[in-house]
Amino acid sequence: MDGVPKIQLSGLKKAFGPKRVLDGIDISVAPGASLVVIGGSGTGKSVLLKTILGLIRPDAGSIRIDGEETTSLDATGRERINARFGMLFQGAALFDSLTVWENVAFGLMQGQGMHRAEAKARALENLASVGLPKEVGELSPAELSGGMKKRVGLARAIATRPEIIFFDEPTTGLDPIMSDVINNLIVACVKDLGATTVSITHDMHSARKIATHVAMLHGGRIIWTGPIGDIDRSGSPYVDQFIHGRAEGPIQMQVRA
């Protein structure tokens, strides 16, 4: 990788009480790359994204965005950095006191001060790109299905055309066809907007489609990272077990037989 990485993490640690979730994460993401983070359920993938966004304060380590250290930023500096991010939350996290289109237009109106009418038009365009007709814009989030909420969350994350976008399980809960539409949309974000993305997914099909690079999180560390093309010859039994979805292997799930 040449030049300054868009995102660079080194020695990042976070524990909740005695539980060490992130235990020294080192990784960097080049501008325009699309990193997919894979790993078992509960290994700390969502915590990793939230820590980069400053929603969770790390115990140790450094986070650099375009070379700028963000762990020591004050509130205004944080806001300035966050304006460059977009995030799709795993649970969508739509504002239930607003309508769907107001959710999508939120960053445009509050963050960028765009006028309501213009923001609405933009919001409806974004909704259309995730396959939602404009009638849906007038509904409240409580009236949507799980997959529709996910797509509205996605539309909201990309509405402000951010430089860096995080997708936490963008295709979970969607049918295979809609999953493919969303995969294409994420690829388009990287291509057309020149965005740098970090996505979390359990769906290897989707990972192969959207990733330029893959990182596997296990035991609080990145145990393997490389270009997507190398994933089938990673040489890591952990990665092999994960991508083939086998219960037997070095990763032991805590279940009672």
Place this chain on the structure above:
Amino acid sequence: MNPLATIGRVFIGFLAGLGRIALFAANTVSHCVRPPFYPSLIARQMMDIGFFSLPVVGLTALFTGMVLALQSYTGFARFQAEGAVATVVVLSMTRELGPVIAGLMVAGRIGASMAAEIGTMRVTEQIDALVTLSTNPYKYLVVPRVLAAVAMLPILVLVADVIGVLGGYLVAVYKLNFNMSSYLRQTVDFLEWMDVISGLVKAAVFGFLIAMLGCFHGYSSGGGAQGVGRATTNSVVSASIMILVVDYMLTELFFATR
């Protein structure tokens, strides 16, 4: 288990909680004076806190005024001082019961709903989402509620004062057979501006406490539906206690100045 260590831990936990609340309050105040401001959100909260609380506050104030007249009459009749009923009703209402009754009612109605709403936003990551959309949750969620409560509580209390005095008047005139005009004269004769103003100042302070504690408990809630339930209860209990404690302190303050 060492009992002394347990007491120590509880005490330290209590102090830490107070510190967190103080920090939250300081943060809120500092965000009140820095842009961006959200006038439309403040207006919506004012409507909710002021207008929609009128029925509850009015009803409780009415019956409080009525029972005040009845009780003070029972007492004063024993030493032929019935003439003091009107004065007692109006002074108790404006100085004390108006602000406290309205405060407790609003704590139950508004403090609880603030804690539940903000708590739900916390546990469903909506507050995190606000941050990622470059919106400061203090400014967007907390400040409008606190400002609206500080502005609306005095108005509610003024209404409660009037309705409470009216309640006392109705009981005195129609049940205890007082003379209408002399009751009204006795009501205003001994009333001073300071009586009303001290009550309104109390109301504004209670408004701040209710909204701030409601937001604080919601904001720091965790642990799903159960956590939100706990935040709601805590907001009402802590606001009610604070209202009574601060009421005494403010009364002492006003008492000392005159």
